[in-house]
Amino acid sequence: VQGLLAQLNLKNIAVALKGADERITGKVTNNISSRARELLQEEIGLLGTVSSAQVEEARKEVVTLIRQGEEEGKF
Numbered sequence: 239v240q241g242l243l244a245q246l247n248l249k250n251i252a253v254a255l256k257g258a259d260e261r262i263t264g265k266v267t268n269n270i271s272s273r274a275r276e277l278l279q280e281e282i283g284l285l286g287t288v289s290s291a292q293v294e295e296a297r298k299e300v301v302t303l304i305r306q307g308e309e310e311g312k313f
Contacts, residue, residue, distance in 0.1 A: 240269045241312060245303050248274070252281040254296035256288045 243251065243266065255263050255278075267275050 242303055248281050250296045253288055253292055254300050256293050
């Protein structure tokens with residue numbers, strides 16, 4: 239999870255987590271530093287209204303990186 243998160247920028251993570259289940263958000267925040275966690279919470283707070291299309295695009299990016307990592311044997 240940490241390797242995956244390192245490949246994403248903070249804004250994309252924030253958008254992807256917008257409206258996500260608390261278990262998923264917890265999984266992400268438990269795998270980043272406390273400073274990164276604070277920055278992520280700030281970014282989520284600053285997002286305001288995000289369209290479902292933007293959230294879907296950010297989530298697709300995460301899925302793409304997971305698939306690439308699986309294909310390369312990283313996960």
